[in-house]
Amino acid sequence: xxxxxxxxxxxxxxxxxxxxxxxxxxxxxxxxxxxxxxxxxxxxxxxxxxxxxxxxxxxxxxxxxxxxxxxxxxxxxxxxxxxxxxxxxxxxxxxxxxxxxxxxxxxxx
Amino acid sequence: xxxxxxxxxxxxxxxxxxxxxxxxxxxxxxxxxxxxxxxxxxxxxxxxxxxxxxxxxxxxxxxxxxxxxxxxxxxxxxxxxxxxxxxxxxxxxxxxxxxxxxxxxxxxxxxxxxxxxxxxxxxxxxxxxxxxxxxxxxxxxxxxxxxxxxxxxxxxxxxxxxxxxxxxxxxxxxxxxxxxxxxxxxxxxxxxxxxxxxxxxxxxxxxxxxxxxxxxxxxxxxxxxxxxxxxxxxxxxxxxxxxxxxxxxxxxxxxxxxxxxxxxxxxxxxxxxxxxxxxxxxxxxxxxxxxxxxxxxxxxxxxxxxxxxxxxxxxxxxxxxxxxxxxxxxxxxxxxxxxxxxxxxxxxxxxxxxxxxxxxxxxxxxxxxxxxxxxxxxxxxxxxxxxxxxxxxxxxxxxxxxxxxxxxxxxxxxxxxxxx
Numbered sequence: 001x002x003x004x005x006x007x008x009x010x011x012x013x014x015x016x017x018x019x020x021x022x023x024x025x026x027x028x029x030x031x032x033x034x035x036x037x038x039x040x041x042x043x044x045x046x047x048x049x050x051x052x053x054x055x056x057x058x059x060x061x062x063x064x065x066x067x068x069x070x071x072x073x074x075x076x077x078x079x080x081x082x083x084x085x086x087x088x089x090x091x092x093x094x095x096x097x098x099x100x101x102x103x104x105x106x107x108x109x
Numbered sequence: 110x111x112x113x114x115x116x117x118x119x120x121x122x123x124x125x126x127x128x129x130x131x132x133x134x135x136x137x138x139x140x141x142x143x144x145x146x147x148x149x150x151x152x153x154x155x156x157x158x159x160x161x162x163x164x165x166x167x168x169x170x171x172x173x174x175x176x177x178x179x180x181x182x183x184x185x186x187x188x189x190x191x192x193x194x195x196x197x198x199x200x201x202x203x204x205x206x207x208x209x210x211x212x213x214x215x216x217x218x219x220x221x222x223x224x225x226x227x228x229x230x231x232x233x234x235x236x237x238x239x240x241x242x243x244x245x246x247x248x249x250x251x252x253x254x255x256x257x258x259x260x261x262x263x264x265x266x267x268x269x270x271x272x273x274x275x276x277x278x279x280x281x282x283x284x285x286x287x288x289x290x291x292x293x294x295x296x297x298x299x300x301x302x303x304x305x306x307x308x309x310x311x312x313x314x315x316x317x318x319x320x321x322x323x324x325x326x327x328x329x330x331x332x333x334x335x336x337x338x339x340x341x342x343x344x345x346x347x348x349x350x351x352x353x354x355x356x357x358x359x360x361x362x363x364x365x366x367x368x369x370x371x372x373x374x375x376x377x378x379x380x381x382x383x384x385x386x387x388x389x390x391x392x393x394x395x396x397x398x399x400x401x402x403x404x405x406x407x408x409x410x411x412x413x414x415x416x417x418x419x420x421x422x423x424x425x426x427x428x429x430x431x432x433x434x435x436x437x438x439x440x441x442x443x444x445x446x447x448x449x450x451x452x453x454x455x456x457x458x459x460x461x462x463x464x465x466x467x468x469x470x471x472x473x474x475x476x477x478x479x480x481x482x483x484x485x486x487x488x489x490x491x492x493x494x495x496x497x498x499x500x501x502x503x504x505x506x507x508x509x510x511x512x513x514x515x516x517x518x519x520x521x522x523x524x525x526x527x528x529x
Contacts (some may be wrong), residue, residue, distance in 0.1 A: 001279040076214055081281040083289065104278045 002105040003085045005038070005075040009098035011068055020093050029077065034088055038075030072098070125171040126155060127328075132172065133179050133221035138226075138282060140246075141183055144272040148244065150186070154179035215500040220245065221336040222283050222300045228297040229280045236271035237300050238307075243268055246325040256307065256318045281378030297333065298346050298402060301326050305350045309357075323354055334389070344393035345403030351386035352409035356377040361465060366510040371418035372384070383413045404433045423452035440471040456488040478506035480515060487522055 029035035049060040073096065081083040082102070089100040130151060137147035146328050154175045166175035219351065235257075242248045242256075254264035259437040285293045308322025330347040337343045359373035390406045408429045415421040430446035443466055451459020472478040483498035499519035506512045 003279075013183070082229075082279045083281055083285065085279070086231070102278075 001081065001085075001108065002036070002076060002078050003104060004105070005085075005089055005092070005105045006101040007067045007072050007073040007075070007092065007098065007102065008101065009072050009094065010069050011070075013097045017096055026093055028091070029088060031077075034077050034079060034084075036076040036078055038073065040073040041071055044069055044070055054066070069099070115163055118167060121167040121171060122155065122158055122162065123392070124177060124493065125158070126145065126247060127356055129172040130155075131220050131223065132159075132218070132334075133244040134244050134247075135223040136176060137179055137183055137363055138223065138510050139219045140180070141187065141284070141412045142276075144244070144275065146183055146186065150182040151175075151247075168485040175353070185372060217334055220332060224297050224336075225284055226275060226280060226282050228293070229275070230293070231278065231280060231297055232274060234269050234300070234303070236267055239264060239267050240271050240306060241300055241304065241329070242325065245329060248271065248325070249323070252318070254376040279326040280296075294337070294340060294342070297377060298342060301330050302346060302350075302402070304329070309353060315483045323350070323357075326350060334440055339396075341393040341396040341398050342400040342402050344389050344407050345400060348386045348390035348393065349402050349406035349409055351382050351389065352406060352413050353383040355386065366511075366513070370412060372378065375417065377415065383410075385412070397434065399436070400414060401433060401437045404429055404436060408433075421452070423449055424454075427453045428500075440466060440469070444472065451485055451488075460485045460489070474505060476502045476504075476507065476511065476515075480511075483515075483518065483522070487518070494524045496526060504529060 017073065030054055033086065044062060049062070051058045051060075075092075077085060077088055079088060082104075086100050089095060089102050092100055110526075119221065133151045133154065134147045137146055137150055139218075143146060143383050157178050158171075160170075219441040223245055224241070226236045227244060232240070239253050239257075242253045243250065246344060248256075250268060250469055251261045254261040254266075257264070259267075300303045305323055305326035307326075308319040308326060310319075327347070327350050330343070330350055334340070334347045356373065356378050357379040358369060358379070361374070362368050386406065387410050390410055391405065393403050394407070406510050408426055411426050411429070427446060427449035430442060430449050434446055436443045443462065447459045447462035447466065450462055460482070463478070463485060467478060467482065468471060479498045480502035483495045486492075486495035486498060496519055499515055499522055503512060506515055
């Protein structure tokens, strides 16, 4: 099953840089054939919201919904089931400082 | 097939429902992966039994008959919908599903998988409890709604969402692997104990509904301890529930007020059930792997075994509370330990522990903290301070029966002060 991991942080936090090193996690998940792709994301202040109304493209600077939580990155993972996805997410370094949403794909492709 | 009167047929169906519902649903979930289909087909099988058994007699093995009937029904429904390409995967399962040579005895007990899946921590606790009652115990949505004082619609939505999450989020239908087992077993035990306490608490729902919940919790506890014979905490929980439930008849007075343990009529306690609970506990304790349920059951056993309140082994109970505080530290456990210590070593020893707890501020706003303090002060003859603490407890007490009890004590303490 494929899942989208949304890696979120809840405002600024303090951490030793070594604790935030995501490379060991990436290495493990690639070696296990779990992580398909992913990336860090620029902050919400760099976001543009796009809507279409009566054929007009309407743009807004910044995210549509302002929340304290920021999506800092995402990963697409392919796991046997939710238990494995939970294990993968819990090993991500940001899980200790922020939170990770694990969202299943709508359907298998 | 045996000839049967209407009454024996009805009894056979009721028994089969209690014994076989969870097994049939669990088996069909494993075979089809579809929770709604599993429940509907189990329902259909019982409806068919209601129709056929009075005419044809009760089958020799009602469980096998019902499972086969439900399985055939599922097979029919999958065949009919299997024309779509997307359903071909399900059609592949039909071989196993349709194999009549596979009898009930060949199936592993799928109810254990079902328990773990219902109690998966990715579901809310409310949903875990509701799913357990629906799929394992076979309560209807309306019955579960009645037990938790929500509308049938709300409960239906809760069950619907939970089943869909299991399916779409990929919650596996399995007994978890060894590295997850301890944590997930705790979750299952917590759900069963919550179920029991919902039924045991004197608030909410009718008596009938509450008794149904405690009975189902005990029944599922028996099942779990049979299916996990190497898990002493499963037996510990079963023993705990049996021991508490054995005192049910003495717990409430004619007005429905709680009777404190020391004032309960011990002749009203269910002795055979107490003996069963103690025997189960002793077998569990021999495994030398104590846990919170075994220790709580041991405390309940101390109370149950005492011929009267005065002969209760409070030193043993105080020790057990120390053990419980080590396994599951928390202010409520500490308060209970203080009460036991006061009974074993005198009120002053208990008061020291209560005062430490008060200073920690952990139970601020909890009426039993000043109420306990008041009782200890009263026993020490410090009536002024006792009256003050009773007033504090009265201000915090949530329900009328507790308030009546505290008011009586306050009146006594005030009288003692005035009479000095």
